[in-house]
Amino acid sequence: MNPVLVELTRGGHLESQHRGAVAVLDADGAVVASLGDIDRPIFPRSAVKALQALPLVESGAADALGLTDDELALACASHGGEPLHVSTAASMLAKAGTDATILECGVHWPSHLQSAQALAARGERPGPLHNNCSGKHAGFVCVACRMAGARDLRDFTRGYVDAAHPVMREITAALATATGCDLDAAPRAIDGCSIPTYGIPLRALALGFARFGSGVGLPESHARAARRLRDAMAAAPFMVGGSGRFDTRVIEHFGERVFCKVGAEAVYCAALPERGLGVAIKIDDGQTRAAEAAMAAVVESALALDAGDAAFLRGLSDIMLRNWNGFEVGRLAATDALRTALQRGH
Numbered sequence: 642m643n644p645v646l647v648e649l650t651r652g653g654h655l656e657s658q659h660r661g662a663v664a665v666l667d668a669d670g671a672v673v674a675s676l677g678d679i680d681r682p683i684f685p686r687s688a689v690k691a692l693q694a695l696p697l698v699e700s701g702a703a704d705a706l707g708l709t710d711d712e713l714a715l716a717c718a719s720h721g722g723e724p725l726h727v728s729t730a731a732s733m734l735a736k737a738g739t740d741a742t743i744l745e746c747g748v749h750w751p752s753h754l755q756s757a758q759a760l761a762a763r764g765e766r767p768g769p770l771h772n773n774c775s776g777k778h779a780g781f782v783c784v785a786c787r788m789a790g791a792r793d794l795r796d797f798t799r800g801y802v803d804a805a806h807p808v809m810r811e812i813t814a815a816l817a818t819a820t821g822c823d824l825d826a827a828p829r830a831i832d833g834c835s836i837p838t839y840g841i842p843l844r845a846l847a848l849g850f851a852r853f854g855s856g857v858g859l860p861e862s863h864a865r866a867a868r869r870l871r872d873a874m875a876a877a878p879f880m881v882g883g884s885g886r887f888d889t890r891v892i893e894h895f896g897e898r899v900f901c902k903v904g905a906e907a908v909y910c911a912a913l914p915e916r917g918l919g920v921a922i923k924i925d926d927g928q929t930r931a932a933e934a935a936m937a938a939v940v941e942s943a944l945a946l947d948a949g950d951a952a953f954l955r956g957l958s959d960i961m962l963r964n965w966n967g968f969e970v971g972r973l974a975a976t977d978a979l980r981t982a983l984q985r986g987h
Contacts, residue, residue, distance in 0.1 A: 642660065643660040643661050643662050643676075643677035643678055643925055644660060644661075644676055644677055644976075644978055644979075645658045645659065645660050645976050645978065646659060646660065646661045646662075646663065646676065646677075646922075646924065646931065646935045646975065646976055646978075646979045647659040647661075647924070647931040647934045647935055647973065647974065647975055647976060647979070648973075648974060648976055649962075649971060649972070649973045650971050650972050650974075651962075651970055651971035652970070652971065656971065659907075659924050659925070659926055659928055659931035660677075660924070660925045660926070661677060661907070661922060661923050661924040661925050661931070661932070661935065662675075662676060662677025662678050662679050662681075662843055662922070662923055662925075663675065663676050663677065663679075663843070663920070663921070663922045663935060663939065663979070663982075663983075664679040664843040664844050664846070664847040664920070664921045664922075665847060665918055665919070665920050665939060665943070665983070666844065666847040666848050666851050666918065666919050667851050667917050667918055667919075668848070668851040668852050668854075668855045668857035668858050668917055668919070669857070669858070670821075670848055672844070673918060674939075674942075674982055674983050674985065675844075675982070676978070676979060676982040679842060679843040679844045679847075679921075680842045680843075680844055681842060681843075682827060682828055682840030682841055682842050683840060683841065683842070683843065683908065683923045684828075684830060684832075684838045684839070684840055684841075684904075684906070684908075685838070685839075685841055685846055685904050685908050685910065685921075686832055686833070686838055686904035686905040686906065686908055687719045687773075687774065687777075687832075687902070687903065687904040687905060688846070688902050688903060688904030688908045688909060688910040688921075689816060689841075689846070689849070689902075689904070689910065690716070690717045690718065690719065690774075690777050690902060691717040691853060691867075691870055691874075691900065691902060692815060692816050692819045692820070692849055692850075692853060693777065693812045693815065693816060694713070694716045694717045694777070694780055694870055695815040695819070695863050695866045695867065695870070696784050696811045696812060696814075696815050696866075697713070697716055697780045697783055697784055697866075698713070698865070698866035698869050698870060699815070699862045699863055699865075699866040700784055700787050700788070700811070701787060702783045702784050702786060702787035703783070703869070705786075705787060706733075706736040706737060706783055706786065707736060708733065708736065708783070710872070710873040710876040710877045711725075711729050711873075711877045711880050712729055712732060712733045712736075712776075712779075713869065713870055713873035713874075713877075714776075714870075714873045714874045714876070714877040714878070714880035714881055715729045715730060715733070715776030715779070715780075715877075715880045716733070716776050716777055716779065716780030716783075716870075717776070717777070717870060717873075717874060717881060717902070718773075718776045718777070718880050718881045718882065719773045719774065719881075719882065719888075719902070719903060719904075720773055720775075720776060720880065720881075720882060720883050721751055721752045721753030721756065721773070721882065721883035721884065721886065722750070722751025722752060722753055722756050722757070722767070722771040722772070722773065722883075723751065723753045723756045723883050723884065724756065725879070725880075726775075726776070726880065726883060727770045727771060727775075729776070729880065730770045730775040730776050730779045731770055733776070733779035733780065733782075733783060734779050734782060736783070737779075737782050737783050737785075737786040737794065738786065738794060739782065739786075739794055739795065739798075741768055741769050741770045741775075742769075743782055743794075743795060743798055744769040744770070744772075744775060744778050744779070744782070745778065745800075745801060745802045745835055746769055746772045746774045746775055746777075746778040746802075746834040746835060747769065747772055747833075747834060747835060748767055748768055748769055748771065748772060749767060749771065749772055749773075750767045750771065751767065751771050752773060753883055753884060756771075772834065773834075774833070774834035776880070777834070778834065781801055781808055781809075781812065782794075782798055782801070784808055784811060784812075785797055785798040785801060785808045788807060788808060788811070802834075802835040802836045804829070804837045809836065809837065812836075813837065813839075815863065816839070816849075818859070818860065818863060819849035819852055819853060819859065819863070820841055820845040820846060820848060820849035821845055821848060821849070821858075822839070822841050822842070822845040822849075824839045824841075827839040827840045827841060828840030832905075833905060843921040843922070843923060844921075846910055846919070846921035847910070847918075847919040847920055847921040848919060849910075849919060850900075850910050850911060850912040850919030850920060850921065851912065851917060851918055851919030852867075852919070853867045853871075853900075853912050853919065854867075854871070854900065854912025854913060854914040854917065854918070854919060855912075855914060855917040856868065857917065871897060871900055871912070871914065872897070874892060874900055875892060875896045875897040875900075878892035878893045879893075881902070882903075887901070887903065887933045887936075887957070888901055888902055888903060890957075891937075891940070891957075894950070894953050895940075895944075895950075897914065898913070898914065898915055898944065899911060899912075899913060899940055899944070900912045900914075901920075901936055901940075903929060903932070903933075905927075906923075906927040907922075907923065907924035907925075907926070907927045907928050907929050907931060907932040908921075908922065908923050908932065909921070909922040909923075909932040909933070909935070909936045910922075911936060911939070911940070913940070913943050913944065915944070916943055916944065918943060920936065920939050920940075920943075922935050922936055922939070930973060931973070933957060934957065934958050934959075934960065934973055934974065934975050935958075935975055935979060937954050937955075937957035937958035937975070938954075938958040938975035938979055938980055938983060939983060940954055941954045941955070941958055941983075942980065942983035942984055943983075958974065958975045959972065959973075959974040959975065960972065960973045960974065
């Protein structure tokens with residue numbers, strides 16, 4: 642059984658415990674810190690979007706289409722469906738010579754409440770551009786535009802979410818190269834946006850993000866692509882998540898020093914380029930807020946921090962909980978066991 646990484650107390654009494662595992666590796670594959678089972682395959686879901694975006698740059702599609710930092714950052718995002726997210730995804734598709742009807746990610750209401758309310762107030766329905774994965778899928782279409790050549794883009798792109806499609810084979814190959822994981826032999830399922838998701842151990846995920854953050858162990862073309870994507874996300878952190886989102890807040894604060902990305906069911910991955918480290922976390926019960934607290938604790942332990950940095954991260958790893966009247970009711974915090982394991986590693 643995995644150890645408790647995060648606890649919630651109410652009125653000074655333990656109310657909830659969140660078990661999980663965390664891996665911190667360098668780009669040579671050495672484990673710097675770990676807790677729990679880091680070798681059990683888990684589905685990383687959206688946490689690996691930045692690795693899946695490598696072909697967008699490496700293929701030359703980003704340059705050929707003149708993609709901006711905002712657009713590259715959105716290709717790595719799980720966004721809230723705010724108006725700027727929607728218009729940026731539409732811009733990516735327009736540069737590829739197409740529109741939202743080509744997307745195969747499905748439709749849901751914006752997760753950003755005010756954006757969903759505004760959409761409804763106008764009597765409108767959401768479309769595929771509001772899907773939190775529309776930027777990633779727009780990036781896939783841009784890759785398809787490069788691969789299609791003289792062929793009709795819509796015909797070539799049709800079914801791109803299938804594992805056997807040429808576009809998805811490129812995306813999967815980039816993920817396999819970064820993580821060093823044999824995805825042909827890995828468990829496979831279907832993600833919420835309909836692309837394949839593969840069972841990858843936290844050890845391999847952390848390795849992949851150490852490589853993504855340092856370039857070490859990646860083919861030169863992928864290392865250059867990783868650097869460009871990191872630069873884009875540091876320049877446009879709003880695109881990575883949106884208003885009030887953990888990923889956006891952390892990247893806004895630290896810039897190029899930290900890239901972190903959430904995945905469904907409480908998976909979190911991060912690259913810490915100045916340390917050459919990658920991080921992968923999975924909370925067993927799927928509670929994302931617990932994964933956020935654990936990730937903040939990892940960053941606290943790994944980076945040299947000034948007083949402002951330390952206060953910012955402590956506010957994310959040890960959170961005072963308030964009710965709707967503003968009364969303090971409890972705390973959500975990384976456990977001493979997690980902090981001790983991380984300190985031993987660093």
